[in-house]
Amino acid sequence: MDLLSEALRFIARDGQIPGGPPLPSLTHLTLEHLKISLIGVMLSALLAIPLGVWLGHIRRGSFIAITIGNIGRALPSLAVLAIGVAFLGLGLLNVEVALVVLAAPPLLTNTYVAIAGVDDDLIDAARGMGMSGWQIVRKVELPLALPLLFAGLRTATLLVIATATISSLTGYSGSLGDIIANETSYHLSGVLGGAICVAVLALAVDGLLAIAQRLLTPAGLRTSSAGALADALRA
Amino acid sequence: MIGAVAAAEPVIPTFGGGGGRSCEQANELFCWGWVDRNWSDVLWPALRQHVELTLIAVVIGFAIAFVLALIAYRHHWAERPVTIVTTVLYTIPALALFELLVPVPGFGLSRTTAEVALVSYTLLILFRNTLTGLREVPAEVRESARGMGMTPRQSLLRVELPLALPAVIAGLRIATVTVISLATVASFVADEGLGTPIFQAINNDVFKTELIAAGGLAVALAIFADVLLVLLQRVLTPWTRVRAG
Numbered sequence: 096m097d098l099l100s101e102a103l104r105f106i107a108r109d110g111q112i113p114g115g116p117p118l119p120s121l122t123h124l125t126l127e128h129l130k131i132s133l134i135g136v137m138l139s140a141l142l143a144i145p146l147g148v149w150l151g152h153i154r155r156g157s158f159i160a161i162t163i164g165n166i167g168r169a170l171p172s173l174a175v176l177a178i179g180v181a182f183l184g185l186g187l188l189n190v191e192v193a194l195v196v197l198a199a200p201p202l203l204t205n206t207y208v209a210i211a212g213v214d215d216d217l218i219d220a221a222r223g224m225g226m227s228g229w230q231i232v233r234k235v236e237l238p239l240a241l242p243l244l245f246a247g248l249r250t251a252t253l254l255v256i257a258t259a260t261i262s263s264l265t266g267y268s269g270s271l272g273d274i275i276a277n278e279t280s281y282h283l284s285g286v287l288g289g290a291i292c293v294a295v296l297a298l299a300v301d302g303l304l305a306i307a308q309r310l311l312t313p314a315g316l317r318t319s320s321a322g323a324l325a326d327a328l329r330a
Numbered sequence: 331m332i333g334a335v336a337a338a339e340p341v342i343p344t345f346g347g348g349g350g351r352s353c354e355q356a357n358e359l360f361c362w363g364w365v366d367r368n369w370s371d372v373l374w375p376a377l378r379q380h381v382e383l384t385l386i387a388v389v390i391g392f393a394i395a396f397v398l399a400l401i402a403y404r405h406h407w408a409e410r411p412v413t414i415v416t417t418v419l420y421t422i423p424a425l426a427l428f429e430l431l432v433p434v435p436g437f438g439l440s441r442t443t444a445e446v447a448l449v450s451y452t453l454l455i456l457f458r459n460t461l462t463g464l465r466e467v468p469a470e471v472r473e474s475a476r477g478m479g480m481t482p483r484q485s486l487l488r489v490e491l492p493l494a495l496p497a498v499i500a501g502l503r504i505a506t507v508t509v510i511s512l513a514t515v516a517s518f519v520a521d522e523g524l525g526t527p528i529f530q531a532i533n534n535d536v537f538k539t540e541l542i543a544a545g546g547l548a549v550a551l552a553i554f555a556d557v558l559l560v561l562l563q564r565v566l567t568p569w570t571r572v573r574a575g
Contacts, residue, residue, distance in 0.1 A: 168504070169556045171511035174548035177528045181359065181538035181545075260423050261515060266532055275426045276518070283433060290426030297421070 101284035102291060110274065110288070112281065119273070125292055128259055128270040131187070132300070135194030135255045140248065142195065143202035151210025151240070152232050160207035167200020172258045176265040185266040190259070197258055198251040205247025209240035238313050245308040249301055256297045271296070354539065361539045372527055372540075377547050380523040383513045384555070387445055388506050391452030398453075399460035400486075409461065416454035424451065424512045428519045444516035444523075451512055452505040459501025463494030496570055499563040503556055510552045524548045 105112075110121030150156040175196050179189040213236045221235045237244075263272030274281050274289030281289070353361035365373065395416075402409040419427075427447045437443040467490045475485040517525025524544045531540035564571065 165556065166553060169507040169510075169549075169552040171507075171514050171545075171548045171552050173511070173514040173525060173528060174545035174552075177531070177541045177545035178549075180532070180536060181541040185536065257423060260425060264425070264515065264518060264529070264532075266536070272425065275423060275429070278429050283430065286426055286429050290423050290430075293423045293426070294421050 098284055098287060102287035105281075105285050105288035106291065110285070112285065115280075118280070121274075121288070121292060124269070124271050124273060124289075125296060128256070128272075128293070128296060129300075131190060131194070131259045131262070131270055132252070132255045135191055135198060135259070136248070136252050138191060139195045139198040139202050139251060139255075143199040144206050144244070147203045147206025148210050148232060148237070151207045151213075152228070152236060154211055157207065157211065160204055163200045164204025167197065167204075170197060170200075172197055172254075172261055173264065176258070176262055180265050187267070187269075189265075190262045190267050193262070194255050194258055198255050201254070202247050202251045205250070206240070206244055209243035209247070210236050212243070213239045241308065241312050245304060245311075249304050252300055252304060253297055256293065256300065260293055354537075357535070357538055359538050360542055364539045365543050368540075373543060373547060376522075376524045376527050376544065377551065380510070380513055380548070380551060383441070383444060383448065383516065383520075383523050384506065384509045384551075387448035387509045387513070388452060388502065390445070391449040391505060391509075392456055392502065394449070395453050395456035396460055399457050399464065402457075402461050403464045412457060413454075416450075416457055419450040420454040424515050425518065428516060432519055439519050439521065441520055441522060444513070444520035448509050448512055448516065451508055455505045455508070456498075456501045459497050459504075460494065463497025463501075464490055466497070467493045492567070495567050496563060499559055499566070503559045506555050506559060507552045510548065510555060514548050524551075 106121060110118055110124065112118065147160065150160050172193070176190070176193045179193045179196075183189040183192060210232075217235055217239070218231060221231045226234065259270045260272040260275060263270055263276045271289050271293050275286050275293070278286050351361070351363060354364050398408070398412050402412055422430075424447065427450065428443065431437050431443045431447055432439060434443075437446070471489060471493065472485060475489040476482075480488065513523045514525035514528060517523050517529055524547055527540050527544035528548075531537040531544065534540070
């Protein structure tokens with residue numbers, strides 16, 4: 096408990112050690128961490144979601160979509176970062192590429208499963224009403240797939256925030272991992288303080304995504320996913 | 331200018347395998363020679379340790395999670411506390427957990443520290459999957475087992491657990507690849523496993539060959555383990571294939 100109160104004081108001091116040299120502020124590192132993560136998630140989403148929606152819509156490529164997801168899930172984060180460093184050198188580029196390599200596959204699989212899982216009868220009904228392929232995607236498949244799609248987005252986001260922490264081990268400086276990987280300067284209380292910040296950041300972003308999911312879900316479908324927000328807040 | 335460049339002696343780092351090798355001195359993308367010379371001293375021991383770290387963590391984690399899931403299956407009240415504790419453990423950033431365990435008496439920079447942290451990350455997944463697998467056994471199936479004269483114990487061992495197996499193995503797959511991934515990070519405190527050559531390469535002026543070799547081995551190990559568990563599931567649950575086909 097003593098360690099915990101020390102850690103909370105470290106957070107209250109915005110990441111400074113009394114009597115020590117000035118350190119990058121905790122606020123700055125948290126925002127940087129958030130920035131790296133958001134770029135990673137957005138790049139992954141731009142790549143994976145349209146591809147997943149398309150494959151799901153034409154109901155083809157289930158083997159590819161699911162195999163990519165399985166391989167992506169198996170990839171060890173640090174190994175991907177390390178290989179990235181060899182090819183791209185130290186820097187933000189290598190970190191973002193690693194984040195996309197890790198986050199895009201589960202996102203692709205989830206999007207595919209979400210869209211392809213929409214009831215065939217509903218698609219037939221929509222087609223019978225004279226909807227075009229694009230209208231079916233926009234008005235039928237996407238709204239119905241939204242809960243699962245968001246589940247994938249939230250998993251990917253948590254993965255990205257965790258991996259951004261590890262990026263400091265492969266020489267990238269500018270995330271909360273800088274604190275956690277540097278026990279010598281920050282002591283154990285600082286490490287714990289940094290870890291708390293990562294956990295809070297992850298929970299906060301996850302909560303925001305849960306709220307976004309709720310707002311984006313059409314009113315008629317809300318009853319079925321009303322529990323999702325409650326679950327997210329309880330978690 | 332030209333004279334100045336010529337006068338500056340290039341600082342050549344001496345990579346693990348000894349000097350005098352141009353590919354390594356130039357830090358080219360991948361030097362087979364280095365891998366060849368360092369396989370038995372650097373890469374192979376790291377790979378073996380990595381497999382050991384993973385196996386120990388998954389076996390211990392599975393033993394704990396399995397017992398907890400059986401308890402929660404029989405006694406509903408046990409589910410909530412176990413879920414809360416294992417979720418908290420799962421949320422702590424891995425790197426931080428490794429470091430926070432180091433000062434605990436009896437732990438230090440050792441394999442114990444690494445294993446305790448690795449085990450803690452397997453619990454949530456294995457517990458949840460085992461419990462879900464057991465709960466999804468249809469009530470009619472349980473009743474039929476009872477109707478055939480099976481005791482609750484027989485029903486659990488011969489009917490419910492086999493039917494829960496696909497979910498259990500799905501959990502084992504996620505737990506195993508997660509541990510393989512986190513075991514590379516464990517090298518930060520335990521000096522074992524494939525993370526060791528990765529960190530060594532980072533500290534050695536970003537020696538590319540070692541980064542690619544060790545990282546590649548970790549990736550290959552994870553995919554191999556995943557495929558192995560898929561095959562295991564096929565062998566252990568032949569009925570799922572019949573139903574799918």
